[in-house]
Amino acid sequence: MKRELFQNTKVQPYTSGDAIDRKGFLSAVLGCVASAAGELKVTITHSDDNSTYEAVSDEKVFVGEDTTGGVYTTTVAKDDLVNVDIDLIGCKQYVKIAVTGAGSAAIVLGDTAEQPV
Secondary structure (H helix, E strand, O other), X not given: OHHHHHHXXXXXXXXXXXXXXXXXXXXXXXXXXXXXXXXXXXXXXXXXXXXXXXXXXXXXXEOOOOOOOOEEEEEEOOOOEEEEEEEOOOOOOEEEEEEEOEEEEEEEEEEEOOOOO
C-alpha cells in the first residue's frame, strides 16, 4: 500500500492562479488554510495549450458538491484547514485553481492514469 501511494501521487506547494500540468493524474486534493473568517472560494479553469483558459462546466468537479461553472464556496473560521476534493477527469491538461480567502495552499495530484505493477 505504501509503495502504491508514493508512486501514484505528486505533492506540491501551490499559489492561487498558478497553472498545473495534470497530465497523467485524474484527481487532486487542494489543502487550504483560511486567512480570515468568512468565505473561502475555489474556482477552476482549464486549457489545452496553457494559454487560453475557460471555466470548467462540470457540475461534479468538486467531489461531493453540486456546483456550477467550476466554483466551490464554503464558510470558514480563521486558520481553518479545508481540504477540497477535485475530480479532474473531465478537465483539460492544464488547470488553474484560484483560491480567495486562503493564506496558503498545497495540492496533491493523485489517481495516476497508469498504475505501477
